[in-house]
Amino acid sequence: MAEATASTPRNSVPHTAFVLGGGGMLGGYQVGMLRALLEHHITPDLIIGTSVGSIQGAILAADPTPAVVRALTSFWQDALTHKVMGVPVRALLANLVRLRPALATQDALREVLIRHIGAHTRIEDLAVPFQCVAASIERSTARYFDYGPVVPALLASSCIPGLWRPLRISAEHYIDGGVVETVPLTRAVSFGASEIYVLRLRQRELALTPPRLPWQLGQTVFEVSRRHRLGQVINMRPAGVTVHLLPTGEDLLEPPDTGLHTTLAQQLEVFDRRVRAGYESTVAYLEATEERKTATIRSRTLTRRSRRVRDASPSASPLVRAKLTRFFDLFDLDGDQRVTDREYARAADRICAAFGVAPESGTGARVHGAFTDFWAGLCREAGVADCVELDRDRYVAALARLTTDTAGYERNVLPAIAAILAAADQDRDAVLNVDELRALLTALRVDTADIHAVSLRLDTNNDGVLSLDELDEAFCDYFTSDEPGAPGNLLFGAAH
Numbered sequence: 001m002a003e004a005t006a007s008t009p010r011n012s013v014p015h016t017a018f019v020l021g022g023g024g025m026l027g028g029y030q031v032g033m034l035r036a037l038l039e040h041h042i043t044p045d046l047i048i049g050t051s052v053g054s055i056q057g058a059i060l061a062a063d064p065t066p067a068v069v070r071a072l073t074s075f076w077q078d079a080l081t082h083k084v085m086g087v088p089v090r091a092l093l094a095n096l097v098r099l100r101p102a103l104a105t106q107d108a109l110r111e112v113l114i115r116h117i118g119a120h121t122r123i124e125d126l127a128v129p130f131q132c133v134a135a136s137i138e139r140s141t142a143r144y145f146d147y148g149p150v151v152p153a154l155l156a157s158s159c160i161p162g163l164w165r166p167l168r169i170s171a172e173h174y175i176d177g178g179v180v181e182t183v184p185l186t187r188a189v190s191f192g193a194s195e196i197y198v199l200r201l202r203q204r205e206l207a208l209t210p211p212r213l214p215w216q217l218g219q220t221v222f223e224v225s226r227r228h229r230l231g232q233v234i235n236m237r238p239a240g241v242t243v244h245l246l247p248t249g250e251d252l253l254e255p256p257d258t259g260l261h262t263t264l265a266q267q268l269e270v271f272d273r274r275v276r277a278g279y280e281s282t283v284a285y286l287e288a289t290e291e292r293k294t295a296t297i298r299s300r301t302l303t304r305r306s307r308r309v310r311d312a313s314p315s316a317s318p319l320v321r322a323k324l325t326r327f328f329d330l331f332d333l334d335g336d337q338r339v340t341d342r343e344y345a346r347a348a349d350r351i352c353a354a355f356g357v358a359p360e361s362g363t364g365a366r367v368h369g370a371f372t373d374f375w376a377g378l379c380r381e382a383g384v385a386d387c388v389e390l391d392r393d394r395y396v397a398a399l400a401r402l403t404t405d406t407a408g409y410e411r412n413v414l415p416a417i418a419a420i421l422a423a424a425d426q427d428r429d430a431v432l433n434v435d436e437l438r439a440l441l442t443a444l445r446v447d448t449a450d451i452h453a454v455s456l457r458l459d460t461n462n463d464g465v466l467s468l469d470e471l472d473e474a475f476c477d478y479f480t481s482d483e484p485g486a487p488g489n490l491l492f493g494a495a496h
Contacts, residue, residue: 012045013191013192014044014045014046014129014188014191014192014193015045015193015194015195016042016043016044016045016046016193016195016196016197017044017045017046017047017048017188017191017193017195017196017197018034018037018044018046018047018048018057018060018196018197018199019048019049019053019183019184019185019187019188019196019197019198019199020047020048020049020050020053020054020056020057020060020199021049021050021051021053021178021182021183021184021198021199021200021201021202022050022051022052022053022054022158022176022177022178022182022201023051023052023053023200023201023202024051024052024160024201026052026201026202026248026250026274027052027053027055027056027076027201027274028076028270028271028272028273028274028275028278029199029201029248029249029250029274029275029277029278030052030053030056030199030201030248030278031056031069031072031073031076031274031275031278032249032274032275032276032277032278032279032280032281032282033199033246033248033278033279033281033282034056034060034068034069034072034199035066035069035275035278035279036278036279036282036283036286037197037246037282037286038064038065038066038068038069039066039283040283040286042197042286043064044060044064044128044197045128045129045193046128046129046130046131046188046191046193047060047061047064047128047129047130047131048130048131048132048133048144048184048187048188049130049131049132049133049157049184050132050133050157050176050177050178050181050182050183050184051157051158051160051176051177051178052158052201053199053201054132054133054153054154054157054158054177055075055113055154055157055158056072056075057130057132058117058123058126058130058132058150058154059071059072059075059116059117060072060128061126061127061128061129061130062117062121062126062127063127064127064128071116073275074116075112075116076271077268078112078115078116079109079112080264080267080268080271081264082108082111082112083108084108084109084112105164105165106155106159106164106167109155109158110151110155113150113151113154113155114151117150117151117154118150118151119151120149121149121150121151122147122148122149122150123145123146123147123148123149123150123153124147125150126150129146130146131144131145131146131184131187132144132145132153132154132157132177133145133157133177133180133181133184133187134153134156134157134159134167134174134175134176134177135174135175135176135177135179135180136172136173136174137166137172137173137174137175138171138172138173139172141180142177142180142181142184143156143172143174144184144187145157152167152169153169155167156169156174156175156177157174157176157177158176158177159174159175159176160175160176161175161176161179178226181233182200182202182226182229182230182233183198183200183230183233183234184233185198185233185234185243186233189238189241193241194240194241194242195241195242195244196241196242196243196244197244197246198234198243198244198245198246199246200230200245200246200248201248203247203248203250208220208223208224208227228461231461231463231467232461232462232463232464239433239435242427242429243429244285245430246281246282246285247281247282247284247285248274248277248278248281249274249276249277249278249279249280249281249282250277316400316403316404317482319482319484320400320403320404320479320480320481320482321396321400323478323479323489323492324396324399324400324403324479325392325396326492327399327478327479327492328392328395328396328399330347330444330446330492331343331344331347332392333346337391337392338389338390338391338392339389339390339395340388340389341375341387341388341389342388344371344372344374344375345368345371345372347371347444348367348368348370348371350443350444351367351420351423351424351440351443351444352364352367352368352423353443354424354439354440354442354443355423355424355426355436355439355440355443356426357423363419363422363423364423366419366422366423367419367420367423369419370415370416370418370419370420371416371419373412373415373416374412374413374415374416377402377411377412377413378390378395378398378399378402378412379398381397381398381399381401381402382394382395382397382398403479403480404480413479417472417475418472420440421440421471421472424436424437424439424440430467431465431466431467432465432466432467432471433465433466434451434452434455437451437454437455437458437466437471438451441491441492444492446491446492454490454491457487457490458470458471458474458487458488458490458491460473460487473488474487474488474491475488475491476488477489478491478492
């Protein structure tokens with residue numbers, strides 16, 4: 001156990017916070033992510049964890065140096081060897097006879113924690129300020145532990161419902177903190193952290209489908225609630241707070257791995273692979289240039305839209321044609337009922353200038369390249385190769401053909417939209433706040449007097465910001481939906 005240091009006074013405002021989410025056996029990814037951060041000399045002033053993240057966060061708080069990777073590896077070897085999440089037959093039978101709401105006991109985990117953290121260690125003894133969260137049954141809310149014995153707090157935070165019985169501390173009973181805070185990001189924001197590294201597990205979550213059997217309904221309801229809350233937590237943060245959503249590298253391990261292996265050797269091998277994946281993916285994130293991060297956002301946007309746009313209408317309705325005419329007006333700068341290739345290029349210039357993007361930068365080049373390709377697609381659809389101008393009717397007709405054909409939409413329209421959104425996302429956090437949205441629409445010559453009301457409509461999951469996914473969906477609605485009430489219709493003002 002490392003001695004407490006005076007590097008960060010307990011009552012000072014932290015600058016850098018590490019937030020470690022829950023995920024049970026997936027914790028190996030976090031070990032690799034922590035190794036990458038520490039090797040890049042990124043250290044925390046505050047550590048907040050939930051569930052398995054609370055355990056790893058406490059071990060990190062005791063020794064916030066690269067040497068902690070060995071301590072975390074030792075913990076996992078001990079935990080896997082002693083099957084802390086196993087269900088011994090004797091314990092199962094005892095709980096059934098006594099009608100206890102659990103399959104096993106936390107005894108094995110308690111013993112492992114004592115060996116690696118110390119039976120008498122207190123949260124105040126740790127080298128870095130540390131907190132962990134558990135769910136209080138009596139109060140039906142989150143409880144953050146920031147003082148007192150470490151081991152009971154960790155047992156409460158990681159008390160998996162159903163596997164272990166609720167843990168009593170004083171007069172209250174606690175269950176896994178992941179029930180109320182899968183990723184306790186808002187706690188770090190509340191304490192004033194301005195640079196937050198989120199080590200979230202379960203990033204490659206399977207798509208939910210409607211339950212077919214009665215006993216599947218409870219799990220589905222829990223997952224919908226958990227994922228919605230996670231999205232809100234990740235996005236709801238004030239201006240000036242930078243949040244790094246570190247990748248786990250789960251996509252590097254194929255096929256998907258549940259960690260349910262029959263032998264200790266297999267479990268240790270899976271742990272090692274997860275550590276490597278978490279390390280490699282986080283190193284790639286930390287060393288990526290802003291252009292590469294922007295490209296990743298653009299790629300993700302393209303992938304999401306390609307899954308949704310396949311239900312687009314085969315032909316443009318009168319409402320869609322009216323919206324496309326309004327879109328034409330945004331580029332007809334002199335009002336002569338014609339749009340030229342120069343006016344298209346000037347639109348790209350306005351977007352780059354609005355967000356301080358240099359035309360020669362990677363992002364600037366993508367915006368201009370996407371607009372050039374968009375214009376070329378319109379010319380082809382209009383039957384005029386390398387045209388320099390299109391009148392209103394030919395423009396709208398060509399755009400209608402592009403946007404009502406799935407392949408054309410994805411090939412010609414979506415790349416331009418994705419490039420615009422990437423430029424607008426100045427802090428590269430995959431969301432746009434109201435100011436960024438206002439700047440974007442202003443650059444597109446849209447009246448932003450009602451921008452707040454528009455942003456509320458577009459914020460379909462009510463998390464306070466607009467994710468690129470939400471904006472991507474709104475743009476698609478604008479070009480393809482014949483529903484008069486679709487929020488995306490508001491993007492470019494009233495259609496004529």
